[in-house]
Amino acid sequence: MPSNAEEASGSARTGRSSAAGSAAEKSLRVLEAVAAPGGPHRLTDVAAVAAVPKSSAFRILASLIDQGFVRQAPGSRYVVGPRLRALSALVDGGEPAGIGRVLGELRRTTGQTVHLALHSGETITYIRKLEGDQPFRTASRVGMRMPLHTTAIGKGVLAHLPAGEVGDLVAAAGLPGRTPNSLTTPQALYAQLAAVRSLGYAIDDEENEPTIRCIGAAVLGPSGRPVGGVSVTTVTFLVSREEIESYAPALRAAAEALAPLL
């Protein structure tokens, strides 16, 4: 097979993130909007999140309902339908067994909460969470989205992204602060990304949530592009900054083990 892979296949949607897109793409965006956290969504919200005209959203939703991917809850609210649930189970069930093993191993050696997240656009989405030994509940949940520049995983991802794209993302989303520690200037961010690159891991020191300290590393896809990352999450009053850095070797090993699996 020739498969002239190189040069970023089709796409070339030219950086500019939100474009119109084709029928199928819109439907998928609508599906993502419906599945988004925050209970049953109203038509208007779905349309806004999916960046689709209301009338189009309406038509698309009707079609998705027809096919069982979406269900209409009382009061014109939309929720995920059985067929999407089944698809989701298919994805989870087909997940390479290695992922769970690697994450479990990391949790066991650190005793702390472990997260696996995927990068998409200007956020990361948690796709797995293993609670640590301590009886603490961290607010994160599978399916939850977080900014890139305030999270350990996000910074790990940014550090491995082409400089141009980082600039685009910062320009598009800005650097909103979430705590007093958040990095809110491009200079501070870029300086840290350089450090992250050389260390191989990133630290979030109460930059996303007070009292929460994480260490994270990017997971690189086949092309060397970061597709997501792993992190170990701790509370500041139990684990010092030095202690959390001692997790780095295990963390990096996990990140590398995950690379071929994502």
Added chain:
Amino acid sequence: MPSNAEEASGSARTGRSSAAGSAAEKSLRVLEAVAAPGGPHRLTDVAAVAAVPKSSAFRILASLIDQGFVRQAPGSRYVVGPRLRALSALVDGGEPAGIGRVLGELRRTTGQTVHLALHSGETITYIRKLEGDQPFRTASRVGMRMPLHTTAIGKGVLAHLPAGEVGDLVAAAGLPGRTPNSLTTPQALYAQLAAVRSLGYAIDDEENEPTIRCIGAAVLGPSGRPVGGVSVTTVTFLVSREEIESYAPALRAAAEALAPLL
């Protein structure tokens, strides 16, 4: 809101299962085909499973890869991409908390393995599995598909489906036997479905897998249509037929509790 709901919304795809469909629908079918169990799939297989012309499948896959929903593994094989994984996490994370509680309760009161499955076409798809107390591993996995006529959940679903549709399904898929106990004639099946309807639960007595005995009940959607079912799974040498029937009340309660949640 007027919402002249009644009369089965749009659809009217008139029984005949496989129709052409619109752009979006085809993309979704392709996505399901890619996520289907059984490792990385080849283009031809995806096209066949999704019931789409090869050239269309190719174009659609290219577009899905472009958007990150599908990834191309070495050798023109297709696997689920990060964006679909993220969507799947979104779905799982947004799952009504009640589902887990109800299933957990059922597992606790019975001490046995509990399954939740959704109906789609001529199969059911397992979407949740809670292992029982016994140190036995049953072969089932989340994402796995099973025939309707050899499983407890499947028979529960069939029993609540309009007679016409049952006939269509039997005509389309036949009644292949999986064990000596499988029901392979329409007469035997119809007779049992009548019994299932009156009892409110179905039993699979080594009809799907030797040494495995299950009791299952359908979960009905808002319209009264079965959308899936719950089951309790046991091994024949530990739980007698009478014992498993004693689970019926708890099972039916679970099925009813799940109805508004699916």
Added chain:
DNA sequence: CCCGTTTGTTCCACGTAGTGGAACTGCGTA
């Protein structure tokens, strides 16, 4: 109680985006 605003829903003329048959390539096999 009434009027302004918001949200869900329907309609329709337009043109683009998706369609799928057929032709081509290159690999594996008999």
Added chain:
DNA sequence: TACGCAGTTCCACTACGTGGAACAAACGGG
């Protein structure tokens, strides 16, 4: 060497999706 099969490209046709605008309910202040 000749055959067949899988992946990939091409292209003219038209069905399909598009989204602005108008309509209808429901909501919410004043």
